[in-house]
Amino acid sequence: MAANNWGRWGDDDERGALNLLTPDVVKAAASSITKGKVYSLGIPIQGHGVPLMDYRGTPMRLTLQDSTDDGIYEMYGCHKGTGAHEDVLVMASHTTSHMDALVHVYGDYKHYNGVGHDTMHALGGAQKLGIDKVQGFAARAVLLDMVKYFDEDNWVTLGRNITGADLQGAADQQGVEVRAGDVVLVRTGYLQFWWQNAPNPTPFEQAGIGLDAARWLAAKDIVAVGCDNAAVEVIPFDENDFLAVHKVLLVDHGIYMLEFLNLADPAADETYEGVLTVAPLKVTGATGSPINPIFIG
């Protein structure tokens, strides 16, 4: 494995591992659809009952137009009894199920491909590596059910550091192979833990991948990793290094991270392979986006 992917797709590259998704790779991925079952992996966006972080504010859906506005379209030929409902959304780009843009995290003051951390401007937004560079993608996805692998009842013990050997073990047990250009979905059961214990304060700890697994995934040349916890990575952070796994995956390798995906349904169905489409909102200059990945098994 190269120490990192900087320069691998050109010095000006802003898409990182998405470069692996050539038409041939996508076409091959299509053959992993065998059941025709479709899973929506996003969790609800609402002000309560889902894990939220205080500093990101409460997501709000505010009504823009409702039946009290009856009559405003008369001049456009609106018949009595016809009308429209609309709303406005206010939410952090990293609310509930979301995707990190490559501009999200930096280490040693650098983002992926050596882009300086000052590429993010308050008013101007990300000058490079923003979520708009992702466009959206489709890839083969492999789900690794670590709850099952560790033979846990509902969730992996909070704080457990999942290793590369663990991921390989789960893949072997499930009879699936992780290939270059894949998205790897790692199920820890964290959301099930959260829902069972909310609204009592949950501890900061979560099971997740550590540095060893991050390097294992990078060596596999994957495109993205998705997880059902807050940050993909184990907390407390591996080596007590804040965002250690983000720095290996996002910063060093341009491998994307998808967080708070609900993986319980495909796991229950033992749907371990399929096509995953990820469609971030194309907000110019944003650092991430709420997402609702579609997994077709």
Add this chain to the structure above:
Amino acid sequence: MAANNWGRWGDDDERGALNLLTPDVVKAAASSITKGKVYSLGIPIQGHGVPLMDYRGTPMRLTLQDSTDDGIYEMYGCHKGTGAHEDVLVMASHTTSHMDALVHVYGDYKHYNGVGHDTMHALGGAQKLGIDKVQGFAARAVLLDMVKYFDEDNWVTLGRNITGADLQGAADQQGVEVRAGDVVLVRTGYLQFWWQNAPNPTPFEQAGIGLDAARWLAAKDIVAVGCDNAAVEVIPFDENDFLAVHKVLLVDHGIYMLEFLNLADPAADETYEGVLTVAPLKVTGATGSPINPIFIG
């Protein structure tokens, strides 16, 4: 064709034509992926340079956290030079490329399946038929390039009422078939018109489908129709009836509408068939969602 789909999937159904997407239909759709080319159909979300409607406000990306916050994570073992960028989004649910929930439009004070227009509450949101009921879906999609069919240079003449015969003609010319369970993508070139003429005020007129085409599509038993204009339907409205086509598709038949999709790239490639995934944000009780559909040809 039945007069409508009310009751067809049960009196309490809230998903409408999405019921057509059985695993068998989805599995069959997968075979329409032949090139492995992936198109992101959403247009940028930003405050200028894209068609916006004043009453919906300006979409805003506001920085939540940037490098000026350096140091706030020291207590979590954050190394010097490591940090994160985040933002907050403020946007209408029907901003730029978006999907209408079944609760979006009503006629005769009724939504799809006879749900009263009072199901939408300002604070409570949609009690029924909200965008959260969609979950997200994958379907076979057929792109009908009406710009090519009408032999126009760049866009269909503003205000032209596209008929069912026009759609059938385009399908025939392109050698594709519209099937039950499909999404039909209708290209009018409106976005290309808008970008060529902005920021000068554009007229209210747009080419789009009329009542005849709406009934033709409903008879085909499709799941959704997507278009590159503001409302799918022709403006001025057919029969001067405000939202006439919405009432046939969304209200009567539970057929979803996807607006402001950029269809220029697949049209240029003559990619007329494929799998489309649509992943609205799962905002509880919302009337629609910005989307970025992924079209895999």
Add this chain to the structure above:
Amino acid sequence: MAANNWGRWGDDDERGALNLLTPDVVKAAASSITKGKVYSLGIPIQGHGVPLMDYRGTPMRLTLQDSTDDGIYEMYGCHKGTGAHEDVLVMASHTTSHMDALVHVYGDYKHYNGVGHDTMHALGGAQKLGIDKVQGFAARAVLLDMVKYFDEDNWVTLGRNITGADLQGAADQQGVEVRAGDVVLVRTGYLQFWWQNAPNPTPFEQAGIGLDAARWLAAKDIVAVGCDNAAVEVIPFDENDFLAVHKVLLVDHGIYMLEFLNLADPAADETYEGVLTVAPLKVTGATGSPINPIFIG
């Protein structure tokens, strides 16, 4: 006392008791400034550490422009090292210290002066009685310190129903007189209770005025009543009638209500009279506004 003030200032009146504030009344009020001490009665607007109601969302201050945007004004003759900081605010109109517009509450489907409750439109806002009709005002204000009157240590017992006789008793003890055209500021100590007990969940109960005091105040022909609790009125509501006091003051008499004002400082100084200015944001069609009243004793 008239049963209500409907029609008193004309059938189309939208300002209610503010009509009492003639130049002569304001000029006379100026003589109540004797110390030159200025109190800002608003409490901080922030996401934590102040009483917030979940359904109103978390108030957010989001940075619009900071030093990371350095250089964007060069074209306007901006010298190196010169720049500007700005933000965007997202908050409920009834966040922390706020003023209710006459359109805020209705009873028997009517607002003040018989205006129907359907005057409020989701998109269009208040067609009548909105906060923009207030403009802002200056009046003589009298502070009644009920904590002192009831000889409590820090706050009036939660849930206590303060009567007209209590208000008169406090005025007599303090040697102040309530006159027509006054604002009456009623201190219950609720904010001090809240700050001492937060962030533990506080009970719903609060001391406040009941129907008897509301009628007493209306008979005095005051312009507004301000309080340091959430709703001016006692909770549980008097006669178990939701918003009973709002209906007497706001609906029947067009007397304004100012909530969550911090009255501790003037009370500590025994500053019981002065001029109060109230300056709601002039948001067209809004139902209220955050305020920061200035009390000059």
Add this chain to the structure above:
Amino acid sequence: MAANNWGRWGDDDERGALNLLTPDVVKAAASSITKGKVYSLGIPIQGHGVPLMDYRGTPMRLTLQDSTDDGIYEMYGCHKGTGAHEDVLVMASHTTSHMDALVHVYGDYKHYNGVGHDTMHALGGAQKLGIDKVQGFAARAVLLDMVKYFDEDNWVTLGRNITGADLQGAADQQGVEVRAGDVVLVRTGYLQFWWQNAPNPTPFEQAGIGLDAARWLAAKDIVAVGCDNAAVEVIPFDENDFLAVHKVLLVDHGIYMLEFLNLADPAADETYEGVLTVAPLKVTGATGSPINPIFIG
């Protein structure tokens, strides 16, 4: 005149010229109320029909709760026909009529009193000199009607640089004196120009004070200057130095700036003296606030 006010009120001072407002000064100011006329100087906050700057977004009033939510308070003893209307506000802190905090502008990377420009954090907000330090104030105010002084019909010629001699000339003509601790309100008629010419694009030019007048005002030891234009200062900027006047007043002297105040009504009444109260929203860490100053003549 000292070169600046840094250190004058202590090295840690964050309130600048507001320190001049001692009780004696405020008490003396009260005697300037002679008519009892009250003027609300804020202009409407709405999405159109008022001068807005694109990068600040459109101010939005969004309905939080309306009559479609009928019934949600039944459990609290809510009678049939009783209810409440509420909204949420989204607006820039420098929207329409507003006050700049001392943290708003910096020159040579320094704010007032030598505070570094890095005191503003994206997430954390202003660590020093935020609008919350203002609290709100009352002061004597003098209105200088430059439209009348220059004998213009409706507004001062766009781009005119108003000097200290001009301000003194207007004061003399009006028979008023500018004293230490005053707020000086400078009327240019810009808002009247804007309303007469909107919605046609207005030129960037505006009449306003230049460096000479800024130094004249600083020498008078005033507390704040208010104006009816976008930035108090003349545009194009004096000496082609971006925010030149802000740097003299706000940065060097801690003198506050109030922008987009409508001064037409008191000017029409020839109300040239009075008490002004300014009550910014006490948003912790904000760089400014919309305001609605109350001028009592």
